[in-house]
Amino acid sequence: MIDKHCKFLLAVCLFFAWRGISFAQPLSSEELIKKARTYDNKPVVYAGEVIGDIMFRGEYAWINMSDGKNALGVWIKSGLLAGITQTGAYGSRGDWVEVSGVFHRACPEHGGDLDIHAGSIKLIVAGKKLRQELNKQKRDIVFILLGVLCLVSILRLIKRPLKAK
């Protein structure tokens, strides 16, 4: 009898350990959106690039994190964001971070938004500003087309007085 109970408890522990392990792996945004009901109100780990603005709202802040497929909103304590210095936009790669928190399919606190209430954040790869180098091929095309445009304009100007005569 005790053996049976032990086996059952072991099975339950293994099941939850497996669930724990599977949820501890960063989930993709596609998976979270597609299986939103499965992960609703459950702890998840999500990794992605911080994009756009960090929007501070008092004690908390909103960050949006993109894993390349979709961007998800993450509600997090402002104090935890001290290490986030670079956000993604044109000309910059944002910090790649991993957050752990509770996933909400339709968050009642935030008007039904699909979001994650994060309890912790970990910087994986620091973002950086990207150097904007002049694209010489495009520059050359601009000059060639400018030449053609001038030629067309001159031809129009030349032909007009001739017609007037």
Place this chain on the structure above:
Amino acid sequence: MILRPRLEDIRSIGYYLGKIIIAIGLTMLLPIAFAIFVGEINPALDFLIGIEISLIIGLVLTKVCFTERDLNWMQGMVVVSLSWLVAAALGAIPLYLSGHWLSYLDACFDAMSGFATTGLSLVGDLDHLSLTHNLWRHLIMFIGGQGIVIVALSFFVRGMSGAFKMYVGEAREERILPNVIHTARFIWLVSFVYLALGTLALGITGIFIGMKPFNAFFQGLCIFMAAFDTGGFAPQSQSILYYHSFAFEIITVILMVLGALNFKLHYCLWMGRRREIFDNIESRTLFVSILVVFSIVAGSLSHYGIYPQALVLFRKGFYQIISGHTGTGFQTMYPGQFFGEWGHLALIGTICAMGMGGAVCSTTGAIKTLRIGIIAKAFIEDVKRVILPEKAIVVQKYHHVKDIFLDDKQVRSALLITLAYLIIYVLGACVGLLFGHPFLNSLFESTSAAANVGLSCGITNPQMPALLKATYMLQMWAGRLEFMSIFTLIGFFVAFVKGR
């Protein structure tokens, strides 16, 4: 006997098309100036290439096809339909050069979507797109919302009778002021006043919700252009969900509704005739249809327990319905959630909202509330005829700026256009079915494209087949121009091949 178009026809079409191409090219000066201001050099080069190609084509066309003749109806319609195709092709050049679109076809898709104020997009990595390209994406919505030809009429054409033919060709049969050029300028005046107010409201809200001031006002401007012109592009990949703000949602709802109102109604309101908004058949129909469609959607969402609270249900359901009904396409949920979570009935409700659209002479697409109102009135009239004694004279009238008696010609015209829209919705859905998508998904995306809405259930993506992309582009084009000028263009080509 079909008459083959004469050389003079082609010259007139070429000449006015050239003028419009020059106008489209010159609008690229704005992103170039902006690129210099924000120090985005490579994006500036993309737009320089775009403007140069446009000006070269425009100048050559106006020179080769020079004519002093005015446009006739056929020529005016052909110019308009071709203008939109050419605008998409030229507007796509800077987009494609940015490297964010997989192919030139994808860039053309987005340019057509922008000009037609649809909002479906194939852009990749939107969150890293330059500010200049983002401005252009929204600017083409602003231009397309007023009408590409309106731009040319307002700034590059001085009073000619052909102007009205092009104006009508752009699905704007109503003149607000006696002169069509003055009408075009009034539309711009309304748009610019709302642009200033809307951008200010969104910019200040943006600062309050924690955005940097420059981003708040830049994105406020972009969102305004997409909302008022019922376009639906957004500067960030999450659409309105990015902002996580109820205030932002309220402001965009107001702007979307304003964009869905007839410019003639705006004129009445500006002139102090506030009563018009309550009496006008379009605003009444819009109100009733929103109420009906939202009841269906809310009932379905509530039945399946999609949202935990009534307020949340209202916020999500109402926003998507207003966005769909006004033809905007902003989303506060992910495309996958439509089919993953909302039940079929809620989706059918959303499809109905998208299919109906806003007012005529507004920035929306789709069937439009005036036509739905007229069809409903005609239906009531017929029911009355059956119920009342045979000798009774049944007269039905409606109020649209003034009282108008309903006649068979109006009903026939409304029914024909409605039928054409329904056919195009179903045809697009059939193409979606061909590529293995379920019927409801296909109908949703097809209606969204043809009604120039932009809500997506996930079919529209850069990996979708080229034929499906082309189908949606054709739908956006035909839906925006309301068929007449496109039928004329087809007729023109048939006459060219078969005529004598």
